[in-house]
Amino acid sequence: MKQVPVLIAGGGPVGMTLARTLATLGVRCLLVERNASTTRHPKMDITNGRSMELFARLGLAGKLRAVAVPEENNFDVAWITSLTGRELHRFRYPSVVEKRAEIRRRNDGTQPREPAMRVSQVMIEPVLQASIVDHPLVEARWGVAFEDFVQDESGVTCTLRNAETGATEEVRCAYLAGCDGGSSIMREALGIGLEGKSRVTQRYMIHFKSDSRGLMQAFGVAWHYQTPLGTLIAQDDKDTWTLQTRPPAGVDPAAVDPGPLLNKWVGRAFTRNILVANPWTPHLLLADRYQSGRVFLAGDAAHQYIPTGGYGMNTGIGDAVDLGWKLAAAVKGFAGAKLLASYEKERRPVGLRNRLASERHTGVRIKIGELYEKESDPEALARGIAALGNLENESWGIEFGYRYDGVEGDPAVYHPTTAPGARLPSTFLRDGSALYDRLGPWFTLLRFGDADPSELIDAAPVPLDVVVIDDESMAPIYEAKLVLVRPDTHVAWRGDHCEDGDAVWRQVLQ
Numbered sequence: 001m002k003q004v005p006v007l008i009a010g011g012g013p014v015g016m017t018l019a020r021t022l023a024t025l026g027v028r029c030l031l032v033e034r035n036a037s038t039t040r041h042p043k044m045d046i047t048n049g050r051s052m053e054l055f056a057r058l059g060l061a062g063k064l065r066a067v068a069v070p071e072e073n074n075f076d077v078a079w080i081t082s083l084t085g086r087e088l089h090r091f092r093y094p095s096v097v098e099k100r101a102e103i104r105r106r107n108d109g110t111q112p113r114e115p116a117m118r119v120s121q122v123m124i125e126p127v128l129q130a131s132i133v134d135h136p137l138v139e140a141r142w143g144v145a146f147e148d149f150v151q152d153e154s155g156v157t158c159t160l161r162n163a164e165t166g167a168t169e170e171v172r173c174a175y176l177a178g179c180d181g182g183s184s185i186m187r188e189a190l191g192i193g194l195e196g197k198s199r200v201t202q203r204y205m206i207h208f209k210s211d212s213r214g215l216m217q218a219f220g221v222a223w224h225y226q227t228p229l230g231t232l233i234a235q236d237d238k239d240t241w242t243l244q245t246r247p248p249a250g251v252d253p254a255a256v257d258p259g260p261l262l263n264k265w266v267g268r269a270f271t272r273n274i275l276v277a278n279p280w281t282p283h284l285l286l287a288d289r290y291q292s293g294r295v296f297l298a299g300d301a302a303h304q305y306i307p308t309g310g311y312g313m314n315t316g317i318g319d320a321v322d323l324g325w326k327l328a329a330a331v332k333g334f335a336g337a338k339l340l341a342s343y344e345k346e347r348r349p350v351g352l353r354n355r356l357a358s359e360r361h362t363g364v365r366i367k368i369g370e371l372y373e374k375e376s377d378p379e380a381l382a383r384g385i386a387a388l389g390n391l392e393n394e395s396w397g398i399e400f401g402y403r404y405d406g407v408e409g410d411p412a413v414y415h416p417t418t419a420p421g422a423r424l425p426s427t428f429l430r431d432g433s434a435l436y437d438r439l440g441p442w443f444t445l446l447r448f449g450d451a452d453p454s455e456l457i458d459a460a461p462v463p464l465d466v467v468v469i470d471d472e473s474m475a476p477i478y479e480a481k482l483v484l485v486r487p488d489t490h491v492a493w494r495g496d497h498c499e500d501g502d503a504v505w506r507q508v509l510q
């Protein structure tokens with residue numbers, strides 16, 4: 001029987017990121033995806049700055065940006081009456097180029113290493129796929145479904161089925177990751193329940209191409225044009241668009257004709273080619289557990305949100321990187337007995353926090369919808385929209401401020417800190433290089449001033465890079481003279497001196 005250290009079921013963005021993370025840390029895996037190709041459904045349209053930082057560490061930021069919306073284009077969100085009516089209020093957000101300049105200018109630890117990226121899932125998945133299919137440590141098989149498994153004390157025996165031939169094969173792995181999406185059979189087989197609300201509303205998606213830019217960009221380039229009836233997402237600011245709307249009341253969603261629905265939202269008929277259209281239902285769900293023995297859930301298998309805020313895949317990328325380094329540590333023999341159990345302890349509260357945030361953001365959209373009903377004066381409506389705000393694209397505390405020490409923090413604001421469990425603040429050093437780019441693939445010890453790192457270095461049971469920072473202006477941001485950083489760029493430990501390196505490492509790897 002074939003043996004692999006880690007088997008990943010599901011080749012969506014989360015499964016592929018997990019495979020890439022394991023490979024980067026030198027661990028072999030087998031990834032199986034039941035479909036023959038990557039998705040045709042645009043689904044996500046914002047990869048946030050945190051995911052981009054993590055992708056950058058996997059060597060993927062440049063390749064992903066190459067298929068994204070041009071870096072000069074804005075991220076504006078505009079509420080409109082209709083495309084043939086008027087723009088009411090625009091929430092302005094800088095382009096990647098402008099944001100990069102702001103990040104460099106501020107350089108106070110409050111900023112991400114990478115700006116966010118506008119890109120659809122149709123575009124991002126092939127890049128992730130290319131990053132693993134050619135990797136010598138990843139065996140990635142599309143057109144192979146994960147079917148069943150039995151786990152025992154020393155491993156998991158899995159049954160895979162070739163989607164075309166129907167042939168089955170058994171594979172034995174030490175650890176199994178269920179990245180098999182919202183209807184995860186892994187979650188089902190483990191008997192793990194979901195808490196929250198399912199089918200919270202009914203949506204209808206129309207993904208199309210159109211050269212009618214004058215109409216699609218009636219009020220200039222923007223990422224989203226929104227009305228209470230839906231959001232038009234500009235997928236490339238050129239010719240590809242997605243309308244997320246709702247089916248007409250009283251009509252079977254499966255029987256909806258997308259053409260008239262699109263015309264109705266736009267305000268008139270226009271030339272276009274509909275690529276995909278289907279009804280779908282968002283959920284607000286969180287798995288009761290993320291782990292059962294040697295089997296782990298990540299991404300949509302563990303949590304599902306309404307897309308307001310764009311937290312679905314982004315939360316899953318955080319899962320993949322957290323789980324990835326811990327599985328790699330376990331396979332390599334670095335992990336203490338409780339390290340793998342810390343995956344659920346760290347990531348499930350983030351899953352819950354982000355679910356609540358996406359629900360709150362939807363609440364704001366509902367309030368704006370009510371304003372549209374009540375307010376006939378466009379100026380007053382615009383003021384009302386501005387006052388309700390657009391936290392769904394400004395919740396830096398959600399995106400960057402999640403911590404693994406139980407401290408909840410303000411969802412709207414990111415406060416840089418090196419408290420163990422927090423994300424390492426990002427800065428640029430005197431020579432212009434990014435501190436994040438100096439971090440090693442495994443652990444990194446940052447040393448400021450005259451602190452003695454020898455205890456931690458001598459006792460290190462894992463690969464450790466040491467980065468000496470002789471830039472006094474940066475030291476206060478990092479709050480201690482020694483800061484030990486994990487592979488997922490969360491702080492493992494900090495102090496001005498270390499007297500017992502063994503004790504620190506024992507704690508960190510548990």
Ligand SMILES: Cc1cc2nc3c(=O)[nH]c(=O)nc-3n(C[C@H](O)[C@H](O)[C@H](O)COP(=O)(O)OP(=O)(O)OC[C@H]3O[C@@H](n4cnc5c(N)ncnc54)[C@H](O)[C@@H]3O)c2cc1C
Pocket residue numbers: 009010011012013014015032033034035043044045046047121144145146147179180181182184185205244280298299300301307309310311312313314315316
């Ligand atoms: C309209 C919409 C907009 C969204 N916008 C955003 C956004 O802006 N930002 C964001 O972060 N998220 C967004 N999301 C959410 C995002 O699309 C999901 O969170 C993301 O796809 C989850 O990735 P995943 O890899 O966990 O699961 P999936 O993408 O669902 O991938 C799971 C994969 O597993 C495969 N699979 C399932 N069962 C098996 C099996 N038995 N064997 C083998 N393979 C299997 C499936 O074929 C699939 O390819 C949006 C979603 C929607 C619907």
